[in-house]
Amino acid sequence: MTGSILFEAIVFLLGAIICVSIAKRLGLSSVIGYLLAGVLIGPYVLGFIGNEGEDIMHFAEFGVVVMLFLIGLEIEPKNFWNMRKAILGMGGLQVGATMFLSYMLFTWLGYDWKVSLVISMAVALSSTAIALQTIKEKGLMDTTFGNSSFSILLFQDIIVIFMLGALPLLSNTETVSATENHSEHVNLLDGLPLGLQTLAIILSVVFIVIAGNYLIVPMLRKVAKTGVRELLIAAAFLIVFAISFLMEYVGLSPALGAFLGGVVLSNSEFKHELESTLEPFKNLLLGLFFMAVGASINFIVIAKSPLTIGGILLAIIVLKALVLFVTGQVFKLKLDQKLLLTFGLAQIGEFAFVLLSFAFNLNILEQEQMDMMLVITALTMSLTPIISMMNERIILPKMGTKESITRPMDHIAKTHKIILVGFGHFGSTIGRFLRSHGVEATILDHDSNRVDFLRKMGFEVYYGDATRLDLLESAGIAEAKIVICATNKLTVSKAISNIIKDKYPHVELMIRTKNRYDAYELLNLGNENIYRESLETSLTLAKDVLSKMGFRKYTLNRQVQNFIKYDEDSLRRLSAETKDEQNYIFKARIELEQLEKFLNEDFKRGIVDYDNQWDSEHIRKALEKIKD
Amino acid sequence: MKKILVLFSHPKFEKSRTNTALVNHIKGMEGVTFHDLYERYPNFHIDVEAEKELLEAHDIIIWHHPFYWYSCPPLMKQWIDLVLEFGWAYGPNGNALQSKTCLNVITTGGAREVYCSEGTNSFTVNQFLRPFEQTANLCGMQYLPPFAVMGTHKLTDEQLATYVMQYGKLIHLLQQNLTLNDFKGCFFLNDIPQLQTP
Numbered sequence: 001m002t003g004s005i006l007f008e009a010i011v012f013l014l015g016a017i018i019c020v021s022i023a024k025r026l027g028l029s030s031v032i033g034y035l036l037a038g039v040l041i042g043p044y045v046l047g048f049i050g051n052e053g054e055d056i057m058h059f060a061e062f063g064v065v066v067m068l069f070l071i072g073l074e075i076e077p078k079n080f081w082n083m084r085k086a087i088l089g090m091g092g093l094q095v096g097a098t099m100f101l102s103y104m105l106f107t108w109l110g111y112d113w114k115v116s117l118v119i120s121m122a123v124a125l126s127s128t129a130i131a132l133q134t135i136k137e138k139g140l141m142d143t144t145f146g147n148s149s150f151s152i153l154l155f156q157d158i159i160v161i162f163m164l165g166a167l168p169l170l171s172n173t174e175t176v177s178a179t180e181n182h183s184e185h186v187n188l189l190d191g192l193p194l195g196l197q198t199l200a201i202i203l204s205v206v207f208i209v210i211a212g213n214y215l216i217v218p219m220l221r222k223v224a225k226t227g228v229r230e231l232l233i234a235a236a237f238l239i240v241f242a243i244s245f246l247m248e249y250v251g252l253s254p255a256l257g258a259f260l261g262g263v264v265l266s267n268s269e270f271k272h273e274l275e276s277t278l279e280p281f282k283n284l285l286l287g288l289f290f291m292a293v294g295a296s297i298n299f300i301v302i303a304k305s306p307l308t309i310g311g312i313l314l315a316i317i318v319l320k321a322l323v324l325f326v327t328g329q330v331f332k333l334k335l336d337q338k339l340l341l342t343f344g345l346a347q348i349g350e351f352a353f354v355l356l357s358f359a360f361n362l363n364i365l366e367q368e369q370m371d372m373m374l375v376i377t378a379l380t381m382s383l384t385p386i387i388s389m390m391n392e393r394i395i396l397p398k399m400g401t402k403e404s405i406t407r408p409m410d411h412i413a414k415t416h417k418i419i420l421v422g423f424g425h426f427g428s429t430i431g432r433f434l435r436s437h438g439v440e441a442t443i444l445d446h447d448s449n450r451v452d453f454l455r456k457m458g459f460e461v462y463y464g465d466a467t468r469l470d471l472l473e474s475a476g477i478a479e480a481k482i483v484i485c486a487t488n489k490l491t492v493s494k495a496i497s498n499i500i501k502d503k504y505p506h507v508e509l510m511i512r513t514k515n516r517y518d519a520y521e522l523l524n525l526g527n528e529n530i531y532r533e534s535l536e537t538s539l540t541l542a543k544d545v546l547s548k549m550g551f552r553k554y555t556l557n558r559q560v561q562n563f564i565k566y567d568e569d570s571l572r573r574l575s576a577e578t579k580d581e582q583n584y585i586f587k588a589r590i591e592l593e594q595l596e597k598f599l600n601e602d603f604k605r606g607i608v609d610y611d612n613q614w615d616s617e618h619i620r621k622a623l624e625k626i627k628d
Numbered sequence: 629m630k631k632i633l634v635l636f637s638h639p640k641f642e643k644s645r646t647n648t649a650l651v652n653h654i655k656g657m658e659g660v661t662f663h664d665l666y667e668r669y670p671n672f673h674i675d676v677e678a679e680k681e682l683l684e685a686h687d688i689i690i691w692h693h694p695f696y697w698y699s700c701p702p703l704m705k706q707w708i709d710l711v712l713e714f715g716w717a718y719g720p721n722g723n724a725l726q727s728k729t730c731l732n733v734i735t736t737g738g739a740r741e742v743y744c745s746e747g748t749n750s751f752t753v754n755q756f757l758r759p760f761e762q763t764a765n766l767c768g769m770q771y772l773p774p775f776a777v778m779g780t781h782k783l784t785d786e787q788l789a790t791y792v793m794q795y796g797k798l799i800h801l802l803q804q805n806l807t808l809n810d811f812k813g814c815f816f817l818n819d820i821p822q823l824q825t826p
Binding site: 551552553554555556557614615616617618619620623 | 638639640641642643644645646666667668670671694696701703737780781782
């Protein structure tokens, strides 16, 4: 096709819009849509773009670059330190075991040890882009699974720096003049001896760290002073591009440079500004990246040796899945979370492209080996969303809902059934407030670790996807009076709203929303009780629930104020305890520990007794005591 | 039949045995609007316009409340401060409430004996209620003597039942167009002959 940039842009955008819309309509992840669009517009089907898939990849990598910059921003060194056990433990185990097994596999297949080592490095990495995108889309970021995935991916993103640094040491020293294998962009390190290459790589990393503190932050301050918002956007892109360029110049991955740059800037006051500036571009660029992956699936290579490629592909996915499952096992994840992890990260990641072509440039890999591994990488990435979907639609539902256990605590509201969907920050506050009034809700949650914990605390809890009618029914929606939707996922709220309007119109639905736009949508669906989120809103919602059950509004009002005061006090009390680093193994685990503390304290406190001056019962009792 | 508005004010209604019994009896009676201020305005954010409309729609206003520290609970005081506006309830052209009737229905922990010059409280209930009486006067309303359920701390179930029945009878009597003259000279509405058990 013509080399017109405009034409290519139109093809990309049109492909994305059509395929992603269809994928979404079918209930599939947007990643599948992008990949499919890539395959369609790519050189082997319609042939609109790229005779050389590499070229597309090169440009498209900016999606990954921006994403890693943003991930870097999220990791303040302090948080990183707190999560170090999960990151090192889970990530180390996963990378180590995967590398070992795949090294064995490839040497067994008869590859040279250097080749096997490079390939096993590539295989050990998973796709941050795909995994995080899917986790965010499903709203599973605050689950044990989300945390574990994040830890592992983070470890990989860091370890890949060392892998890239180590590669020159593996290169075949006699053939330093590796010119024919080179891609077109300039590489500063070409002529250098190998030891110096490694040194240069380390030096450039050090340079980024120093430049971040002494160059970029002061520059951003100057830019911010002008008060022109688009200059900050320009600055944000300048940082990302400049770091990427530098890294490329020394022959390193631009994405890694961006990641480092993000970490360096995460302590600066511009963290949030940069985040919100780049976020909208990130997803579109990532889409572009996924399309490029789709387009770079080389069907000619596949056609040449379909059996070998199919076999290796299968072996790699099984091997990765196995290691992930065992990792989940070692870190005591519940079965469903373990399965999500197993199938979510079982692909080879985008860094494999970088690693493999770098190794190719260094003459470690031959053209054929690289082509094969590139195809396999792209295929594993494309298969991930499909495997995950099968896991969610076929395997996970089979695990079924667990039976409820009877509560030891008796409660006022036996006849008024309340169902609470989601026991995260918002939902747990509601649950605690209700419980401190002797009112119990039936809870639905999608994190089995949390479900387990809540059962231990004596709640009636059902595990699973609350948008499923059968789950709602087994939780007793037919006899329910109120359903509280405490998730911040609009899709969940809308699905539940539709079920209720359709099947159980007598049930009152009270919904948490993130913002006014979500609120508009829910109002337009005919919902009355909308609560835009914060600590106080969660209590307002809980207060309204109790009021609907006959508690006095003014009393509830004072109870809310009491609760807030009590919660503030305990926040301050517990904040001292977080200084104890031993507590920080898993973010999710800590949250549960804190919640347990809350619930125990709430329980001990019982229903708050106050306003005794107004309480005639209280005075009567006191008088009787005096008489005795 | 006259229309009665019961402005009920109790911060801890759910813990009040006496008021629960009284309210349950008169709530829902024909021609009676029961208006629970603490339930309606838990944030003390009174809707003044709505309150004025309610007042205009009724002939008899009852301030029904426990007697706390010789006065009403804070929300009712707030109601008086905000709703009885200058230029509407009193002052020039302030005649919206003119010729309506007004009274307090109160519950007290202490018995009748402690509310007199010789008792612990030194003054009578009627003396303590002067601010309410004068508020009604200033608004041009007829102020009736209070209906008081006293000594609630030691009230027996039978005594309470009697009070409850009397409250209901009183509501009926008020609806029958009685005037101030019918109650002249009595200290408490509880004492009028019509309320004495046959």
